[in-house]
Amino acid sequence: MRVMDVGEWGLLALGFFGLLTSSVFLGMVIVGARRFRREAARQDAALVTGPEFLPGVSLFKPLHGDEPALETHLRTFFEQDYLQHAGADAVNGVSRVEILFCARNEDDAGLKVARRVAAEYPAITTRIVTSGEPWAANAKVCSLVAMAKVATHDLWVISDSDVRVAPDYLRHVVLPFADASVGAATCLYRGVAAGGGLWAQLEAVGMSIEMSSGVCASLLTEPVSFALGPTMVARRRCIEEIGGFERMAEYCADDFVLGNWIAKNHTVALSGHVIDHIVLNVDFLNSMRHQVRWMKSTRFSRPKGHFGTALTFGVPFGLLAWAGALLLGMPVLGWCALLFTVLGRMLQAWVVGRFVVQERRLWRTMILFPVRDLMGIVFWALSYTSNRILWRGEVYELVEDGKMRPATR
DSSP states (O other): OOHHHHHHHHHHHHHHHHHHHHHHHHHHHHHHHHHHHHHHHHHHHHHHHSOOOOOOEEEEEEOOSOOTTHHHHHHHHHTOSHHHHHOSOOBTTBOSEEEEEEESSTTOHHHHHHHHHHTTOTTSEEEEEEOOSOSSSOHHHHHHHHHHTTOOSSEEEEEOTTEEOOTTHHHHHHGGGGSTTEEEEEEEEEEEOTTOOHHHHHHHHIIIIIIHHHHHHHTTTSOOOOOBTTEEEEEHHHHHHTTTGGGGTTBSOHHHHHHHHHTTTSEEEEEEEEEEEEOOOOSHHHHHHHHHHHHHHHHHHSHHHHHHGGGGOOHHHHHHHHHHHHHTTOHHHHHHHHHHHHHHHHHHHHHHHHHTSOOSSHHHHHHHHHHHHHHHHHHHHHTTSOSEEEETTEEEEEOGGGBEEEOOO
């Protein structure tokens, strides 16, 4: 056998190995999605049939400047139906839902938007605080520390500025806390490319399908031990037990460590509710940087799991099998392998899009996901090229355990 033939057979073997591993992952995603859908249906029924659990809630909204449609997104948090179900009675002189906003200074453009929206809803207690210039690497966590000092209620809902929620959002995400063993909760999100554009749509598909697929598969192997940044819910005492938000201030993936640390002594619940996560990066370069930053953060937070992620991508291995088969003179086998993996990724997008995140444009998502799956292996490989990330215009270095520090020249 010629040396070239050995290389071609090796290419074909590697391709089919990856098709096997990604197919196993696809099976896990399908089973996990079914389990998620059952639990979500149970939670929906509990809101209708059982006595609702409606404690006082402090909602944390860290801000940093203005963003596209920020006013619209913030308004969805003021228009929750929570008070209609819980009653308008105050708790210690504060509405049952209080909303806290924080930015670095009083002149922040995002705070101006927050004040304008809050003025339209006088029945809801609103507090605006400032954190000053960041005293640690993670500026968002610096804001959380400032808000925690003035929060009235003992159940805290932390939500990013670039999300949009339905009126029943709060009732859903606090429901798991009726169980005293639950210390934290989180929920999935679907990516929404509000500004349009191919790159934003591909990033949105990654949020909706790739990220949610990983969560569905993990439901089969271990209890939930993480939180997702767009929505993190925790009891005050559980935050205090892990050392307060201050302990998270040097970490890039603050959402992961919050859920991971609380999971060591309490249950972390996954709500069946799904929210909209708005993609703000509309151009190619910013979108690519954002997705590589995600990958790098995961690499440092969960190094072993991140390394194994390479085996979950199907299309790259389908292309390897296709190339190897063509070089060996077996075009039918090559085209069948490629078609198999593309249809498999479309099936994955259909299952997760329909039964997990309820994608509104399902066919478009199914068409784009094979492309996003191919891009995923590129982002994964790029995550190993350096430990530097660009965040909010500043360059940081990621170090052991997922901590970060300002980059040195």
